[in-house]
Amino acid sequence: MPLIGQLALALALMVAIYSIGANLLGMRRNSPDLLLSARHALWAMCAMVTVAVVALWTGLLTNDFSLEYVASYSSVTLPIQYKFAALWGGQQGSLLFWTWLLSIFTSVAVFQNRRRNPEITPWALIVLAGIAIFFLGMLNFVTRPFDLLATVPPDGSDLNPLLQNYWMAIHPPSLYTGYVSAAVPFAFACGALITRKLDDGWIRTTRRWAIFSWFFLTLGNLFGARWAYEVLGWGGYWAWDPVENAAFMPWLVMTAYLHSVMIQERKDMLKVWNLALVGMAFMLTLFGTFLTRSGVISSVHSFTQSGLGPYFLTFLIAIVVGYTLLLASRVKDLKSPAEFESYLSREAAFLFNNLMLVGIAFAVFWGTVFPVISEAVRGVKITVGPPFFDKVNGPLALGLIFLMGVGPLIAWRRTSPQTLMRTFLAPVTMGVGAGVVVFAMGLRQWYVLTALSLAAFALGTVVVEFRRGVSARRHLVHETPARALVNLVAKNNRRYGGYIIHLGVVFAFIGIVASSFFRTEVKRSVRQGQSFSIGAYNITYLGLKGVENAHLEDLRARLVVRSGGREIATMEPARLFYKRPQQPATRVAIRSTPLADLYVVLAGVDDQSGLATFEVFLTPLVFWLWAGGLMMAIGTVVVMWPNVRERAALAAAFGRDEALDAEPAPGGD
Amino acid sequence: MLVAALAAMALAAVMIVPLMLPMRAAHAAAPSRQEIAEALTCQCGCGLTVANCNHPNCSFSVPMRQRIDTMLAHGMGRAQIIAYFRKQYGEKILSAPTTQGFNLLAWTMPFVALVVGGGLVVLMMGRWRGGPPSAPPAPDDSSPGASDKSDKFDPALRERLERELRERR
Numbered sequence: 001m002p003l004i005g006q007l008a009l010a011l012a013l014m015v016a017i018y019s020i021g022a023n024l025l026g027m028r029r030n031s032p033d034l035l036l037s038a039r040h041a042l043w044a045m046c047a048m049v050t051v052a053v054v055a056l057w058t059g060l061l062t063n064d065f066s067l068e069y070v071a072s073y074s075s076v077t078l079p080i081q082y083k084f085a086a087l088w089g090g091q092q093g094s095l096l097f098w099t100w101l102l103s104i105f106t107s108v109a110v111f112q113n114r115r116r117n118p119e120i121t122p123w124a125l126i127v128l129a130g131i132a133i134f135f136l137g138m139l140n141f142v143t144r145p146f147d148l149l150a151t152v153p154p155d156g157s158d159l160n161p162l163l164q165n166y167w168m169a170i171h172p173p174s175l176y177t178g179y180v181s182a183a184v185p186f187a188f189a190c191g192a193l194i195t196r197k198l199d200d201g202w203i204r205t206t207r208r209w210a211i212f213s214w215f216f217l218t219l220g221n222l223f224g225a226r227w228a229y230e231v232l233g234w235g236g237y238w239a240w241d242p243v244e245n246a247a248f249m250p251w252l253v254m255t256a257y258l259h260s261v262m263i264q265e266r267k268d269m270l271k272v273w274n275l276a277l278v279g280m281a282f283m284l285t286l287f288g289t290f291l292t293r294s295g296v297i298s299s300v301h302s303f304t305q306s307g308l309g310p311y312f313l314t315f316l317i318a319i320v321v322g323y324t325l326l327l328a329s330r331v332k333d334l335k336s337p338a339e340f341e342s343y344l345s346r347e348a349a350f351l352f353n354n355l356m357l358v359g360i361a362f363a364v365f366w367g368t369v370f371p372v373i374s375e376a377v378r379g380v381k382i383t384v385g386p387p388f389f390d391k392v393n394g395p396l397a398l399g400l401i402f403l404m405g406v407g408p409l410i411a412w413r414r415t416s417p418q419t420l421m422r423t424f425l426a427p428v429t430m431g432v433g434a435g436v437v438v439f440a441m442g443l444r445q446w447y448v449l450t451a452l453s454l455a456a457f458a459l460g461t462v463v464v465e466f467r468r469g470v471s472a473r474r475h476l477v478h479e480t481p482a483r484a485l486v487n488l489v490a491k492n493n494r495r496y497g498g499y500i501i502h503l504g505v506v507f508a509f510i511g512i513v514a515s516s517f518f519r520t521e522v523k524r525s526v527r528q529g530q531s532f533s534i535g536a537y538n539i540t541y542l543g544l545k546g547v548e549n550a551h552l553e554d555l556r557a558r559l560v561v562r563s564g565g566r567e568i569a570t571m572e573p574a575r576l577f578y579k580r581p582q583q584p585a586t587r588v589a590i591r592s593t594p595l596a597d598l599y600v601v602l603a604g605v606d607d608q609s610g611l612a613t614f615e616v617f618l619t620p621l622v623f624w625l626w627a628g629g630l631m632m633a634i635g636t637v638v639v640m641w642p643n644v645r646e647r648a649a650l651a652a653a654f655g656r657d658e659a660l661d662a663e664p665a666p667g668g669d
Numbered sequence: 670m671l672v673a674a675l676a677a678m679a680l681a682a683v684m685i686v687p688l689m690l691p692m693r694a695a696h697a698a699a700p701s702r703q704e705i706a707e708a709l710t711c712q713c714g715c716g717l718t719v720a721n722c723n724h725p726n727c728s729f730s731v732p733m734r735q736r737i738d739t740m741l742a743h744g745m746g747r748a749q750i751i752a753y754f755r756k757q758y759g760e761k762i763l764s765a766p767t768t769q770g771f772n773l774l775a776w777t778m779p780f781v782a783l784v785v786g787g788g789l790v791v792l793m794m795g796r797w798r799g800g801p802p803s804a805p806p807a808p809d810d811s812s813p814g815a816s817d818k819s820d821k822f823d824p825a826l827r828e829r830l831e832r833e834l835r836e837r838r
Binding site: 236 | 707710716717718759760764771772775776779782783786794797798
């Protein structure tokens with residue numbers, strides 16, 4: 001099996017190189033056969049990488065410890081789901097997984113464009129194959145997943161205990177899917193630049209890819225946060241770790257792109273900016289992969305450090321320089337009509353939204369690389385951690401939420417101050433009202449007051465939009481409110497799906513603000529039968545229970561939680577000891593409600609005194625971070641949902657093929 | 670123009686004011702162990718703060734938290750404790766750059782970039798506004814709620830619905 005895997009990777013590299021040659025020659029000789037052969041070569045590449053992935057999975061599932069990778073990241077007793085997940089638990093495997101996703105997405109793009117975009121597609125496929133060649137080169141020559149050990153150990157050293165968690169099984173695939181699918185819009189942007197086909201054709205072709213990438217970047221970030229929340233045991237979910245930042249930056253830039261692209265689709269403006277954003281988003285995904293691999297900046301994610309750094313850095317620099325030069329050489333072809341009437345317009349709101357999103361991305365980037373800069377300039381190692389990012393991004397987030405409230409209600413082109421007053425009366429009242437209410441409730445932190453007011457304002461905007469749409473349908477089409485709501489969303493899925501995402505963002509923002517400012521913590525050492533309190537909860541320690549299997553020792557504390565004298569829950573935080581790597585870990589117990597999460601960590605047990613030490617966090621409203629995330633995911637599905645009416649209109653206008661994947665301009669209905 | 674300038678100033682004020690104030694005013698009165706531990710970076714290699722290090726038996730963060738507790742019990746203040754550890758371990762122990770010298774660049778750069786970027790955006794919009802006048806707006810060119818007419822329902826919405834009705838027939 002290892003031999004088959006290694007061979008498949010070598011073949012994949014060869015067919016990827018062949019596809020570039022065939023595409024170049026096919027374009028030069030104008031030969032459809034050669035171009036077809038190039039596309040088939042990419043399918044062959046995908047098939048070969050799939051064989052390699054299956055080979056490595058087979059090795060993991062059959063405990064083939066002759067493979068160095070399996071011996072390093074698995075063990076006989078590792079539960080089967082984590083053997084499966086061990087594919088992305090170590091460096092070689094995760095690079096193979098990256099390459100596999102890239103080859104799958106490339107194949108899908110090949111299929112989608114088999115009859116469309118005849119000029120751009122070959123170049124886009126060359127770019128995608130080029131990226132694949134870099135990764136396949138790494139897998140064939142630098143960090144090989146199928147290297148064999150001279151002496152076969154009886155058991156492996158096991159997967160890092162921190163990775164043996166449900167969320168860790170799904171966080172990397174989500175994030176990688178988001179990262180890798182950003183390559184498709186990037187490749188088509190390159191194709192458009194090279195061929196000078198610079199209308200919005202490449203944008204329409206890749207709009208779904210960009211949303212797809214954004215969707216998985218969103219999920220990847222959220223799953224990662226959830227993993228941190230459940231596994232790291234400090235009661236928080238985001239530590240502004242360099243690798244978290246690296247996953248957050250492409251999300252920000254992709255969000256900016258998805259907004260600014262609407263201006264290009266509608267007004268044919270901002271061409272250079274959109275090309276820059278799509279390039280930046282892809283480069284930041286590479287930067288994220290580089291950070292995890294290189295160990296340049298120390299991180300909680302240093303599971304997979306290696307000597308890959310220099311190769312990645314070279315590749316990254318080549319992409320940045322190459323793309324920048326390409327874009328610069330085409331600036332003359334990218335002249336946009338200058339149609340702009342008023343600062344009080346949707347265009348202006350979108351431009352400021354872009355400024356804010358890219359501003360936050362820059363602040364995060366700057367904070368992430370500043371330690372390296374400081375060491376280079378002053379020779380002093382410093383740390384840029386959570387206090388920096390909280391302080392710098394806190395105010396920027398307020399600006400963003402404010403603009404999120406303004407954008408949807410302000411018209412394209414221009415809005416008169418009178419209309420503005422009338423339109424914004426309800427949302428502003430909601431915002432100010434919310435501020436007054438929480439102030440009256442005794443809240444005095446100015447940041448929280450502002451944040452909650454702005455959140456209520458942004459929420460008000462969405463509510464107003466839905467209410468107007470529903471009300472119009474009820475009166476003009478005579479539908480019931482529920483039916484009007486469903487039809488409103490179904491018939492205008494891009495617009496109202498977007499608003500559902502906005503709702504999700506607002507809820508997540510409220511969750512983040514409340515959980516950051518009002519988390520309380522107690523640490524208590526108690527004997528069996530003793531109780532302690534946090535907030536309205538009284539917690540009694542009932543005793544310990546040990547569970548042991550071949551894989552780990554699991555020491556659970558049993559707690560009864562009472563509120564108002566009534567028993568409301570039993571919780572079992574645990575200390576784990578993983579036998580193969582001889583590493584301890586904690587398993588937190590969480591009781592989550594929409595109002596607050598009770599989060600209990602068993603910090604230690606003293607056998608002699610019988611004292612058990614608990615760290616307990618009471619975090620208000622953190623529930624809404626996850627609920628908001630779910631809402632964002634649902635909204636994205638609504639946005640991506642095929643709209644039959646739009647397709648029919650497109651099919652009539654452009655012919656069937658064009659309509660298969662293309663979409664009309666957003667907000668056009 | 671005046672309205673835009675005012676809006677931009679208001680936005681800038683919203684963003685800058687927070688920096689002048691302590692983010693977590695609630696903690697200002699009595700420093701907690703958590704607050705101090707968040708200001709210090711764990712040196713075990715995890716890259717997290719002393720408050721957040723996830724290693725159950727960490728040789729750095731676990732004793733460090735106890736030392737902070739002891740120092741707080743002896744009545745030492747936040748600044749005192751942090752200064753003590755900085756002297757012992759160097760600047761890298763701090764979880765955020767200081768606000769002096771070269772480190773000021775870390776704090777100011779994001780806002781400088783934002784102001785420069787904002788300036789460019791306003792400048793560009795000003796230049797675009799001077800461009801040739803555009804055609805009259807298409808019926809679907811406005812969004813719901815953004816019409817200048819005081820019709821009960823937005824013309825864009827009405828138009829959209831009428832189109833849907835036509836299609837249904």
